Amino acid sequence: MSSPVNPDFLILAVQFVVAFAIAIxxxxxxxxxGSRTLFRMALSFFLIGGGILVQDAGNIATELAGxxxxxxxxxxxxxxxxxxxxxxxHIYTVRSxxxxxxxxxxxxxxxxxxxxxxxxxxxxxxxxxxxSFFLLLYILSENIIFxxxxxxxxxxxxxxxxxxxxxxxxxxxxFVLPTETSDLVDLLKLAGFLILSGPVLVLLVRLRGxxx
Amino acid sequence: MMIxxxxxxxxxxxxxxxxxxxxxxxxRKANLPYNRLTEITDRxxxxxxxxxxxxxxxSIYRITPKGEEVLDSLIKFEEFAKAFxxxx
Numbered sequence: 001m002s003s004p005v006n007p008d009f010l011i012l013a014v015q016f017v018v019a020f021a022i023a024i025x026x027x028x029x030x031x032x033x034g035s036r037t038l039f040r041m042a043l044s045f046f047l048i049g050g051g052i053l054v055q056d057a058g059n060i061a062t063e064l065a066g067x068x069x070x071x072x073x074x075x076x077x078x079x080x081x082x083x084x085x086x087x088x089x090h091i092y093t094v095r096s097x098x099x100x101x102x103x104x105x106x107x108x109x110x111x112x113x114x115x116x117x118x119x120x121x122x123x124x125x126x127x128x129x130x131x132s133f134f135l136l137l138y139i140l141s142e143n144i145i146f147x148x149x150x151x152x153x154x155x156x157x158x159x160x161x162x163x164x165x166x167x168x169x170x171x172x173x174x175f176v177l178p179t180e181t182s183d184l185v186d187l188l189k190l191a192g193f194l195i196l197s198g199p200v201l202v203l204l205v206r207l208r209g210x211x212x
Numbered sequence: 213m214m215i216x217x218x219x220x221x222x223x224x225x226x227x228x229x230x231x232x233x234x235x236x237x238x239x240r241k242a243n244l245p246y247n248r249l250t251e252i253t254d255r256x257x258x259x260x261x262x263x264x265x266x267x268x269x270x271s272i273y274r275i276t277p278k279g280e281e282v283l284d285s286l287i288k289f290e291e292f293a294k295a296f297x298x299x300x
Contacts, residue, residue: 092300
């Protein structure tokens, strides 16, 4: 039996901290300006962070008490919901409000597809990861289009971050990995989250009166 | 959100050029109907973001120190959202 402070748990804990940092900063912005975009960003990253926390709890429960796969799956589903809310924000950014409501319904398709799958734990885990993969792919594409259209260099950081998250999910979905390689994939996801924290750090420096 | 940000930007820009921003230049740049624009500027005046000086040929708007502060933070959060490919 391994200690609860093994590297896997630490990796998940760092991901959780980064996701919550983005969520809290977005929430502060929402409370200051009432921006719906910032509200959706806060909700999205709270769900992603919460999902990671629940996965971490599930892993610890599995290690210590021999139960917990259900918790891990719940965590994966929460994470997928977080990506769903973020994807909706992108739809609202590129379309009119009415068009966005219709378009965002199409993002529910992977969830409907997931609902008709037989519900063994392994299948549910795969379905939750597949939904996240589909949504992350959409988010990454929108970020790239935004970067190209607006020539906004700061958008590069999240693009690299989301690309690393997508790469780690792709490997997890399509390859059966030995434990050592599995750790490397976790590190890939960790690197993605750390890079996603870049815009938060830039904002905090600017709010403290640093360079504009 | 973009409307408030746009109005503050225009008023600040016009203010730095001279006496302040007239409603006509706000109408041109904010691309809003007159009634909607005056409703928003009235609210911004009552919130202390803008100050208004009535004149014979229409009111003149200037940004207040509180308005400058809000605009500054707003721009920073706009950049934050833009980094994630989103608009406020």
